[in-house]
Amino acid sequence: xxxxxxxxxxxxxxxxxxxxxxxxxxxxxxxxxxxxxxxxxxxxxxxxxxxxxxxxxxxxxxxxxxxxxxxxxxxxxxxxxxxxxxxxxxxxxxxxxxxxxxxxxxxxxxxxxxxxxxxxxxxxxxxxxxxxxxxxxxxxxxxxxxxxxxxxxxxxxxxxxxxxxxxxxxxxxxxxxxxxxxxxxxxxxxxxxxxxxxxxxxxxxxxxxxxxxxxxxxxxxxxxxxxxxxxxxxxxxxxxxxxxxxxxxxxxxxxxxxxxxxxxxxxxxxxxxxxxxxxxxxxxxxxxxxxxxxxxxxxxxxxxxxxxxxxxxxxxxxxxxxxxxxxxxx
Amino acid sequence: xxxxxxxxxxxxxxxxxxxxxxxxxxxxxxxxxxxxxxxxxxxxxxxxxxxxxxxxxxxxxxxxxxxxxxxxxxxxxxxxxxxxxxxxxxxxxxxxxxxxxxxxxxxxxxxxxxxxxxxxxxxxxxxxxxxxxxxxxxxxxxxxxxxxxxxxxxxxxxxxxxxxxxxxxxxxxxxxxxxxxxxxxxxxxxxxxxxxxxxxxxxxxxxxxxxxxxxxxxxxxxxxxxxxxxxxxxxxxxxxxxxxxxxxxxxxxxxxxxxxxxxxxxxxxxxxxxxxxxxxxxxxxxxxxxxxxxxxxxxxxxxxxxxxxxx
Numbered sequence: 001x002x003x004x005x006x007x008x009x010x011x012x013x014x015x016x017x018x019x020x021x022x023x024x025x026x027x028x029x030x031x032x033x034x035x036x037x038x039x040x041x042x043x044x045x046x047x048x049x050x051x052x053x054x055x056x057x058x059x060x061x062x063x064x065x066x067x068x069x070x071x072x073x074x075x076x077x078x079x080x081x082x083x084x085x086x087x088x089x090x091x092x093x094x095x096x097x098x099x100x101x102x103x104x105x106x107x108x109x110x111x112x113x114x115x116x117x118x119x120x121x122x123x124x125x126x127x128x129x130x131x132x133x134x135x136x137x138x139x140x141x142x143x144x145x146x147x148x149x150x151x152x153x154x155x156x157x158x159x160x161x162x163x164x165x166x167x168x169x170x171x172x173x174x175x176x177x178x179x180x181x182x183x184x185x186x187x188x189x190x191x192x193x194x195x196x197x198x199x200x201x202x203x204x205x206x207x208x209x210x211x212x213x214x215x216x217x218x219x220x221x222x223x224x225x226x227x228x229x230x231x232x233x234x235x236x237x238x239x240x241x242x243x244x245x246x247x248x249x250x251x252x253x254x255x256x257x258x259x260x261x262x263x264x265x266x267x268x269x270x271x272x273x274x275x276x277x278x279x280x281x282x283x284x285x286x287x288x289x290x291x292x293x294x295x296x297x298x299x300x301x302x303x304x305x306x307x308x309x310x311x312x313x314x315x316x317x318x319x320x321x322x323x324x325x326x327x328x329x330x
Numbered sequence: 331x332x333x334x335x336x337x338x339x340x341x342x343x344x345x346x347x348x349x350x351x352x353x354x355x356x357x358x359x360x361x362x363x364x365x366x367x368x369x370x371x372x373x374x375x376x377x378x379x380x381x382x383x384x385x386x387x388x389x390x391x392x393x394x395x396x397x398x399x400x401x402x403x404x405x406x407x408x409x410x411x412x413x414x415x416x417x418x419x420x421x422x423x424x425x426x427x428x429x430x431x432x433x434x435x436x437x438x439x440x441x442x443x444x445x446x447x448x449x450x451x452x453x454x455x456x457x458x459x460x461x462x463x464x465x466x467x468x469x470x471x472x473x474x475x476x477x478x479x480x481x482x483x484x485x486x487x488x489x490x491x492x493x494x495x496x497x498x499x500x501x502x503x504x505x506x507x508x509x510x511x512x513x514x515x516x517x518x519x520x521x522x523x524x525x526x527x528x529x530x531x532x533x534x535x536x537x538x539x540x541x542x543x544x545x546x547x548x549x550x551x552x553x554x555x556x557x558x559x560x561x562x563x564x565x566x567x568x569x570x571x572x573x574x575x576x577x578x579x580x581x582x583x584x585x586x587x588x589x590x591x592x593x594x595x596x597x598x599x600x601x602x603x604x605x606x607x608x609x610x611x612x613x614x615x616x617x618x619x620x621x622x623x624x625x626x627x628x629x630x631x632x633x634x635x636x637x638x639x640x641x
Binding site (some may be wrong): 055057059104107108110111112114115116118119120122123125126127129130131132234235238241242245282285286287288289290291292293294295296297298301302305 | 381382383385430433434437439440441443444445447448449450451452453454455456457458459460462463562566567569570573574577607611612613614615617618621622625626629
């Protein structure tokens with residue numbers, strides 16, 4: 001047991017150290033990309049808490065990212081708040097929006113919730129462009145933030161927040177709250193007969209998950225140094241869902257794979273297509289990234305429904321098991 | 331996104347109220363409602379048979395509308411090209427069910443939903459890949475011009491769209507009512523466990539349902555393309571309207587989908603004209619509000635039965 005713990009601590013320390021010096025080795029643009037990946041990591045983590053652990057599908061998390069992003073942009077430009085301080089506020093506003101949306105959504109299970117959240121994702125850009133909100137959101141033009149940060153800055157801030165939120169998610173999943181979430185996912189009837197109040201826990205899950213999305217949305221706004229309605233379009237919501245499924249619903253470790261997929265696959269779609277296609281095709285045409293993403297989602301659902309997290313568990317379970325038995329024997 | 335309503339109506343600021351204009355707004359609302367109704371009916375057909383919402387229904391419709399565009403662009407008469415497109419859509423729907431949906435027939439509903447979302451993204455990309463992202467004009471089935479009905483100028487296109495959708499809906503209900511195949515499909519929807527006992531091939535009935543739904547979707551695409559112009563994201567908003575229509579009428583009920591579609595078309599048109607807050611894209615928010623209100627107050631919709639949940 002002690003050996004396994006020692007190995008774990010050493011591995012985490014080594015990983016942390018190499019992550020800390022990574023941006024200085026790979027250059028600013030790569031650091032920016034890795035920071036972007038951290039943003040997806042946070043959002044997918046939140047979505048996974050909702051969909052993977054509580055069993056509520058949201059196709060509209062991009063809209064909650066938008067709430068966070070707009071909150072940051074408005075606070076930073078109008079109230080002169082330093083932009084990094086707006087990140088938690090963006091998260092809180094989005095969390096509040098999620099709580100509010102969670103109340104009518106309580107009546108919706110499974111499919112209906114998917115429909116309603118899809119509606120939120122599709123309608124969000126038009127709400128942000130609406131004349132009544134134009135004073136706040138600046139309509140289609142959007143808002144420019146005061147400062148464009150370096151990739152290294154983004155990398156550091158994003159991954160520090162991501163690490164904290166990962167620990168928080170880990171604590172939630174392994175707490176009374178997380179057990180209640182999983183019980184609701186597996187059987188709402190059984191859970192409520194054990195004294196879990198479905199309404200309260202589902203709204204809580206929606207709020208927490210939207211908080212994550214809001215933090216990610218704020219960081220997204222900071223990384224671009226602007227927000228406009230088209231930044232948070234429907235495809236962003238779909239990207240997050242793809243990331244959650246590919247990472248594996250109900251697996252926290254898989255989220256990294258999901259985030260990496262969402263960040264790095266679409267821009268490299270044409271070279272991926274060239275590599276896998278047996279025929280010569282026009283791989284630079286528009287639409288190719290979507291085809292790759294859609295095909296990946298279909299294949300994962302059909303062939304590996306547990307996603308990367310599930311595969312990882314299947315590979316690592318025998319290894320870790322052996323490690324533990326050996327250390328206990330010796 | 332340009333809407334199906336004539337733009338002059340929205341550009342005239344709140345002018346004096348007139349009954350003629352109200353009637354015109356209702357008729358053009360019914361016309362766009364007919365388009366929502368056919369896509370909503372497609373969703374309902376699949377929902378009744380398999381308890382799944384097909385999120386890819388809109389993208390399927392866009393893809394087949396592009397097929398219709400290509401056929402007419404290669405010199406085929408539109409009266410040949412459009413029926414041919416419906417056949418192609420039908421075959422595509424059947425093939426999709428057999429190849430992609432069949433393996434997850436017994437999986438939880440949400441797995442299948444994820445799959446249809448994968449199809450949504452993939453088909454959207456495929457359309458952009460094959461035809462490119464630019465916007466194209468699409469030939470209308472109907473001639474331009476208006477006809478005077480009791481002092482109200484009604485365009486041929488509006489009459490045509492309403493007529494075609496009602497005709498299609500009528501044909502489909504006749505098919506379900508009076509053919510053996512239709513009876514089999516209803517049996518599968520009502521009771522998939524026991525229908526094989528009387529010799530119904532459940533799998534093929536489901537595939538047939540997907541085919542019919544794809545053909546209906548193609549119809550809605552062909553009808554809407556002349557007004558909103560053809561581009562890969564054409565059906566994204568229409569899909570939301572169709573969701574709202576299907577939920578308004580009750581996801582269980584084909585009649586509800588049609589009535590819901592027409593009603594939604596009228597609601598959106600009247601709101602766009604007479605409520606100053608609503609116009610252009612904010613119709614999407616109205617559709618979202620319709621979805622949320624119906625789901626909160628009466629989740630089974632106008633025509634759905636309320637089903638008790640058993641433990």
